[in-house]
Amino acid sequence: MSGDIGYDEERVGALLRRLPPAPAGWVQAAQELPQWRRSLDDVVARAEADLAFRDALVADLEAALEQEGYEPDLRLIAELRGRYRKR
Amino acid sequence: MRQVPATLTDSQLVQRCREGDPEAWNELVERFSRYVYAICVQGFRLREQDAEDVFQEVFTRVYSRLDTLRDDSAVRPWIAQLTRRLCLDTLAAGSRVQPSDEVLAPAQEQALEDLDEAFAVREAMTALSEPCQEVLDRFFARDESYRTISAELQLPAGTIASRISRCLVQLRERLEGRNEGAAPSSE
Numbered sequence: 001m002s003g004d005i006g007y008d009e010e011r012v013g014a015l016l017r018r019l020p021p022a023p024a025g026w027v028q029a030a031q032e033l034p035q036w037r038r039s040l041d042d043v044v045a046r047a048e049a050d051l052a053f054r055d056a057l058v059a060d061l062e063a064a065l066e067q068e069g070y071e072p073d074l075r076l077i078a079e080l081r082g083r084y085r086k087r
Numbered sequence: 088m089r090q091v092p093a094t095l096t097d098s099q100l101v102q103r104c105r106e107g108d109p110e111a112w113n114e115l116v117e118r119f120s121r122y123v124y125a126i127c128v129q130g131f132r133l134r135e136q137d138a139e140d141v142f143q144e145v146f147t148r149v150y151s152r153l154d155t156l157r158d159d160s161a162v163r164p165w166i167a168q169l170t171r172r173l174c175l176d177t178l179a180a181g182s183r184v185q186p187s188d189e190v191l192a193p194a195q196e197q198a199l200e201d202l203d204e205a206f207a208v209r210e211a212m213t214a215l216s217e218p219c220q221e222v223l224d225r226f227f228a229r230d231e232s233y234r235t236i237s238a239e240l241q242l243p244a245g246t247i248a249s250r251i252s253r254c255l256v257q258l259r260e261r262l263e264g265r266n267e268g269a270a271p272s273s274e
Contacts, residue, residue, distance in 0.1 A: 007262045009255045016212075016227035018205035022124035026139055030116045030146035034109060037150070 029075075036073045043070065043080060057084040093118070093213050098159035105153055116146060119163070121228075122206050123170050130199045131174035137181075141173045163206065171199070211261045219254035226251050 021027075043065070047054040056064035061080055062072060070076070093114065095103070100118070103111035123145050127138035148169055156165055191199070212220055225231040225239070226247075237244040 007259050009252075009259055012208060012255060012259050012262065013227050015201070015205040015208040016223060017230070018129065018202060019121040019125055019209055020228050020230070022120040022142065023139075026124070026142050027116060027120045029143060030120065031113045033146060033150050034107075034112055 032073075036076045039070055039073065039076050040079055043076070044083070047084065054084065096160070097162045101153065101156065101159040101162050112150070115149070115162075119166050121209070122163070122202065123166060125202050125205070126167065126170045126199065127174055130171070130195060130202060131178065133174060133177060137177050141170065141177055144173055145170050167199075167203070208258070208262065212258055214261055215254060215257055218250070219257060222247065222250050223254050223258065 043057070046068075047057055053064065053068075056067075057080065061084060062077060065072065065077070065080075095111075095114070097118075100111055100115055104115055120142075123142055124138070127133045127141050128135075133141060145166065149166060156162060212223060215223075222236060222240070225236045226233075231239075233244040233247050236242075236247045240247070242250075
């Protein structure tokens with residue numbers, strides 16, 4: 001170790017190795033979180049205000065979303081499927 | 088290219104996320120993604136699928152609960168705590184054992200302490216020049232060889248080796264407080 005605080009180049013290098021990048025797809029999915037949450041809030045609000053839209057979601061979720069121009073995000077579909085399923 | 092500078096303090100970054108700045112959110116995820124990932128896979132040795140689930144859940148909670156953070160400068164320990172809790176829950180769900188409520192094995196505690204120190208080193212690295220940050224990240228964190236870095240950066244391997252050496256010295260000096268306030272050099 002060198003210096004008062006006790007870092008040497010070997011130690012610094014070893015610490016840098018401890019933080020490799022997270023898988024790029026994981027990072028991207030987390031970064032897209034606000035976008036899909038906005039879509040979720042939007043769809044839910046519309047479904048509460050528009051019974052026909054709600055029925056369309058229940059009948060065929062993916063088709064209803066596509067028809068209204070929503071991106072077919074897997075997390076959005078999974079979340080909505082939990083809320084609007086056929087009984 | 089980053090739209091939000093990596094030099095923003097954690098408090099400034101959190102504030103901008105609260106204001107709904109999408110680029111700030113991207114930077115927050117970028118800043119803490121390695122740390123969360125490392126806690127999952129090194130600190131708790133989660134399987135890849137479990138680690139991914141925890142990783143996404145951590146950022147989902149950070150996004151939805153950012154308003155509840157009392158001290159914006161404490162976002163790193165808050166994220167660490169969230170990650171740790173979710174890792175313990177995941178392990179408990181797999182083993183049907185109740186989480187031991189933050190009582191970890193000494194080796195596990197040491198691993199998490201090392202990750203905190205590693206995060207501090209990466210923070211110090213942001214004060215170095217871009218070429219320094221890039222070469223150190225490629226060589227150490229991404230485990231790229233001299234040959235790969237040399238090809239990617241179109242520089243002789245000898246230049247890469249000497250740059251790594253110089254940049255490492257700069258980083259160590261930065262960590263030891265010798266270079267505070269100095270502008271990043273060209274290398």
